[in-house]
Structure formats: C-alpha cells, structure tokens
Amino acid sequence: MSFETIGFDLAGGVARLTLNRPDRLNSFTVQMHAEVGHALARVETEGARVLLLTGAGRGFCAGQDLADPAVAPGAGVDLGEALEDRYNPLIRRLVALPMPVICAVNGVAAGAGANLALACDIVLAFVHLVPCPLAPAAPCAQMRLQSVVADAVLASAWHIASLTQISLHDGVVEDPDELDPHP
Numbered sequence: 001m002s003f004e005t006i007g008f009d010l011a012g013g014v015a016r017l018t019l020n021r022p023d024r025l026n027s028f029t030v031q032m033h034a035e036v037g038h039a040l041a042r043v044e045t046e047g048a049r050v051l052l053l054t055g056a057g058r059g060f061c062a063g064q065d066l067a068d069p070a071v072a073p074g075a076g077v078d079l080g081e082a083l084e085d086r087y088n089p090l091i092r093r094l095v096a097l098p099m100p101v102i103c104a105v106n107g108v109a110a111g112a113g114a115n116l117a118l119a120c121d122i123v124l125a126f127v128h129l130v131p132c133p134l135a136p137a138a139p140c141a142q143m144r145l146q147s148v149v150a151d152a153v154l155a156s157a158w159h160i161a162s163l164t165q166i167s168l169h170d171g172v173v174e175d176p177d178e179l180d181p182h183p
Contacts, residue, residue, distance in 0.1 A: 005032040007056065008039040010161025013049035015042070022057025025108055027065035033086045040093055051097060053120060054104040055113075087112050094119045 014176035019026035037175070043051050044169050055061055064071060064082065071082055094101055103120035117123050 001035075001038050003035045003039070005029065006035045008042070010042060010048055011037060014049060015039075015048040015051045017043075017053050017060050018053065019053075019055040022055075022059070023067075024067075025059035025062035025064050026055040026057070026113070027062040028086075028099050029065050029068040030070040030086070033090065036090065037093075040097075041096065043099075048099055051101045053094075053101060053116070057107070059107035059113075060103075060105045060109040061113025062094055062108055063113045073150055087115065088159060091119045112145055137142060145150055 002018075005019075005021050007016070007020045009016045017159060019028075019032070019036075021027060021029075021032065041128065042048075062079040095168075098121060102124065103117045104118050104123045105125040107115045
C-alpha cells in the first residue's frame with residue numbers, strides 16, 4: 001500500500017512512522033487512520049524491534065481534522081463515535097505493541113495528538129515546545145496523567161521543563177533535528 005498522509009519506513013528492525021500532513025499540523029483524517037493501521041500491521045508482522053512515531057513539519061499532531069468530510073460539523077457526525085471507532089482502538093494498539101514505542105514530539109500535540117504521544121513508552125519533546133493543556137480521552141492517557149498529575153494542575157499551562165518532573169515526557173532536546181534518528 002502506498003501512503004499519502006503518513007511516511008513509513010522499516011529497516012534493520014527500526015520502524016519509523018511520520019504523520020505527514022504538515023499543512024494541517026498532522027491532524028488526523030479517516031484516511032490517515034487507515035494508513036496508520038496498515039503501517040502498524042507491518043510493524044507487528046515484519047520484525048520491527050522498535051517504533052519511532054513523529055510528525056512532519058512544525059507540529060506533532062493537532063488532533064482530529066474537523067475539516068475532514070467524515071467528521072465535518074453539521075453533517076450529523078458523532079465525534080464520540082469517532083473516538084470509539086478510531087482513536088481508542090489506535091491507542092490500545094500502540095500500548096499493546098510488543099516493542100518500545102518512542103514518540104518524538106516536534107511541535108503541538110493537542111487533543112488526540114496528546115493522547116497519541118501519551119500512549120507511547122518514551123516521549124521526547126523539543127525543549128522550546130510550549131504545550132497546550134492536555135485533554136486526554138483515551139483510557140491509557142488518562143491513567144498516565146492520573147498517576148502523576150493532580151486535577152488542579154490540568155487547569156494551568158505547563159512549562160516544558162516541568163513536564164519531565166511530572167512524567168508526561170521522558171526527556172527534552174535543544175534542537176528538533178536531534179529527534180530524527182536518520183540524519
């Protein structure tokens with residue numbers, strides 16, 4: 001299968017999945033969900049020992065693309081259904097992978113994008129990233145947050161350095177190019 005909304009490479013046991021809609025801050029569409037599903041099937045069956053998940057351009061993932069015709073407002077769309085049918089299964093699948101999943105957060109990680117990052121085993125973030133307050137919807141993201149953050153903290157904006165202290169990510173880098181394992 002050829003991919004239009006993601007980049008995917010698997011070589012030497014290292015799988016790299018790049019969300020590739022930089023003009024929309026890598027926001028998800030139904031097509032992107034399908035492509036990520038196909039890429040994860042390859043990760044599961046073709047000998048990957050580690051998965052690196054990142055985004056193209058200046059953002060990691062801005063969540064759901066509300067301009068996607070499949071979820072366009074006014075079309076009688078139930079976004080709760082989108083969570084149950086697409087996002088929650090994706091998050092559960094990432095959590096269940098039998099190899100480490102590393103997320104390189106190179107920019108905004110909002111909504112479903114925050115859930116995606118929090119579902120990974122290791123989260124590395126660009127030090128100058130100023131994250132949005134997180135609103136996780138996936139159960140595993142909620143568990144990670146609940147284990148480290150009081151509800152009152154969620155209401156405030158966080159400085160990137162403080163995220164390491166409360167275990168929302170595992171490290172920071174000075175230069176976003178350091179997040180790329182294939183220089």
